[in-house]
Amino acid sequence: MISFAAPTLLFALAALPALWWLLRVTPPMPRQQDFPAAILLRDLPTREETPARTPWWILLLRLLAAALVILGLARPVLGPQAGGSGQGLLLLVVDDGWASGPDWPLRAALMQAELDRAAREERPAALLATAPGEGGTAPRVLGPMPAADLMPRVAALRPRSWLPDRAAALAALEAWERGGHGRFETIFLSDGMAHGDGAAEALMARLAPLTVARNEERPVRLLLPPRAEGDRMVAALHQSPAPIASEAQLVARGQDGRALAQARIALPAGATSGETALDLPAEIRNQIFRLDVAEEAGAGATVLLDERFRRRPVGLLPGAEGGADAPLIGELFYLERALLPFAELRRGEAERLLSRPLSVLILADRPLEGPELAAVTRFVEEGGTLVRFAGPRLAEETDALLPVRLRAERQLGGSLSWEQPQRLAPFPETSPFAGLPIPAEVSVTRQVLAEPSADLAPRIWARLADGTPLVTGQARGRGRVVLFHVTANAEWSDLPLSGLFVQMLRRLVALSGGVAGNEAEGTLAPVEALDGFGRLVPPPPGAQPIPAQGETAITARTPPGWYGAPGAEGFRRALNLGGAVPLPAPHAAPPPGAATRAIAGLPPERDLGPWLLAAALVLLALDLLLSLRLRGLLALRAAGVALALLAASPAWAQDGEHALVTRLAFVATGDASADETARAGLSGLSEFVNRRTSASLAEPVGVVPGRDELSFFPLLLFVVRPDAQTLDAAAQGALNTFMRDGGIILFDTRDEGSGEGYSPGARAALRRVTQGLTIPPLMPVPEDHVLRRAFYLLPELPGRFAGGTVWVSREQDRANDSVSPVVIGGHDWASAWASDARGNALHAAIPGGARQRVLALRFGANLVTYALTGNYKGDQVHVPAILERLGN
CATH class of the missing domain: 3.40.50.880 (Class I glutamine amidotransferase (GATase) domain)
Known part of the structure; x- marks a missing residue:
């Protein structure tokens, strides 16, 4: 199905017959004739010149280009969503509490589609989010304003990890209506839950005409804190009623993010709860940091475990x-x-x-x-x-x-x-x-x-x-x-x-476990908070401390997460949604006359206008080239060159993309698992560097030396697999040029080993890979090397493994600012840097756990700083000696 945002422009298609008459004439080609003597010109007969007719295929090309322009300006939309009345202001009311986290991308897509529709109809729009803001600010109506201006506000909206306050949202709506905004259409993106207050019915009764959109295909789930039963830990999962049977995967994670155990929770058709038991040794059970429901990106699908859940x-x-x-x-x-x-x-x-x-x-x-x-x-x-x-x-x-x-x-x-x-x-x-x-x-x-x-x-x-x-x-x-x-x-x-x-x-x-008796009357300050997607983030502004003892309600001022006692290192208390909010239960049906629609399964809208206009420009450019050719002003060879350049433009764009941003790269090995680990590791490192430094790194890419241009990248990660073979001549030449021009290659053998950290197999593979490369003499990284102080002060340079030797160049190459072109180690840094979408580590750091992972990321930040800025930190270290010499 296709609709048009400006259908009146389609009347211009009636002018195409007039264009046929105007475009069919083209100037004739010049006639070549030898110039005779002047006397002969007098006897030449005169005749009237008539213009030549335009070839039919040129005429068809021009008519097609004109039709594409008209259709593009009419802004056709493929797969438009069914809207409301299409008149007056559009009011979006969205539940952005904890229950909306798992299907938030669908909600965001629906709000974006509705605003696109309002923008095409040139209607104003307003937004009302029902959950309190950070710090406990009451809900308020944002707008009215042009729909295009509201789009960035909607894109920045994120789900909260606390309950919505529909009563406060209703009060805000009533105050907004008193401002006199005329007729408006309302779309209520409900999370479908009652939340124990009964305010959903009052809010829906106030909104008319009303369309209620909710996700009826996916139940809302809430994970409760586990209970101890003998040697087992039993976890319960509650959900809104679902018509079909399903199951959930429970994952127990350690503090470093690695999975310690998994269990399946069976949920029969119509069931609202299910349980599973984790039967683990006490040593492993005491390492569990959090429980997550797999594929449920929400605060309700996460439970943090503090000392109260340890089996001591x-x-x-x-x-x-x-x-x-x-x-x-x-x-x-x-x-x-x-x-x-x-x-x-x-x-x-x-x-x-x-x-x-x-x-x-x-x-x-x-x-x-x-x-x-x-x-x-x-x-x-x-x-x-x-x-x-x-x-x-x-x-x-x-x-x-x-x-x-x-x-x-x-x-x-x-x-x-x-x-x-x-x-x-x-x-x-x-x-x-x-x-x-x-x-x-x-x-x-x-x-x-x-x-x-x-x-x-x-x-x-x-x-x-x-x-x-x-x-x-x-x-x-x-x-x-x-x-x-x-x-x-x-x-x-x-x-x-x-x-x-x-x-x-x-x-x-x-x-x-650290709860001193005199702390019963104290308070615990917020340390980390769970956001609406179930990720641990810094506490929001306005977050308040909670009592060290007793129960605490989940609010915008006391969000779920970790709270710690000042001066009590290591003691934290977990505040979870499960057990602190009402169990998932559907709210009442929409009032009579209200329309309903599903959030899930909506096909995306596609605006065809830009594509049609781009096709029209291509046809007009082709018409220009053909017209010049027919008039003899353009050689056929020149047209062929132009078309070849046009076809080659995507390759130029690809190289240009790398030239416009700074990004890290890894050498593709052909092993899908190793390459994915390298990509995830560099992606995690890039995110860490972007968050902690002023650098701005784009997503990393894989490259093949000798085929891809390497000069765009400051740092290459080369994972040396045990079966790695000698590089071909083209790859060796490309890597030598890369190092000579200032690039740094991090060779990682990923070898736990012992002693220096390199097994005989890893040494042999490293020799094969570096054969033919201009590797300078090496030495272990000294205590005063810039790699240890470029951004963080590091006593060691661990990765997933620790204890091995890291090597750098021994000679000082003044042509390259004395920067080592290679760094060689076997600590498996990529695995230590890699994390999933929630920020959880994908691999265990051995033996230091979370602390070792932090040091590995800090080493990565030092390495990126070293690659981008060279030895500036070393120059700062020697400033006193330089000044002393200048003084002498």
């Missing part, structure tokens, strides 16, 4: 091994059942337990002495958490590794006795247990007493109703010691029988 290793040591696991009476019976859902439990001797990383060590009525006391003390001072339970043994034999001094034990019927069992008092505000509900049935019949002292009060984390300390704690070195003044079984109290016992142990295990 906890060591258990009873007072005596015999009977420690006895049902109901064993010293470890209740501890194991309380800790098993959220911790990895380890048993054994103290020396064996402390030989592996351990977060919490729990001693059940076990006094310490000798080497065991020294080992546990060292564990605490290095940052571990020691939790101790009292009992008959500890009451008789104390040691120095206690938070308070003990004086005696008190029990019913003893010398220090209660008249009745004691209940628990509310937890102090400064206690890690603050806010936990205390069951009325928990009572204490026996305990050990703390020696009164001036510094006892700050160490009390829990009290009995009469003020007696029940749980005390004290910091020791970088760790802490916690003492329960009762036993770990039900012999002295009912506490191990209650759910409060489980919650208190959970708090203590979380305490080992």
